[in-house]
Amino acid sequence: MELTTNVGSFDRILRIVIGAALIILTLTGTIGIWGWIGVILLGTAFLRFCPLYRIIGVNTCKNS
Known part of the structure; x- marks a missing residue:
């Protein structure tokens, strides 16, 4: 399966912010x-x- 880019810039920034927030919230309990x-x-x-x-x-x- 080829990894064709399908995540745009705004979507990417949103994923980074939300993903990091979820991980931080999990680590802090x-x-x-x-x-x-x-x-x-x-x-x-x-x-x-x-x-x-x-x-x-x-x-x-x-x-x-």
């Missing part, structure tokens, strides 16, 4: 284990590829 979903958000932001977007046919990247 504010929220439970579900906060580790932030790792997935950070991963998809840095790869600029979201497998779920590919499945449902979404592309927020202007260049693709």
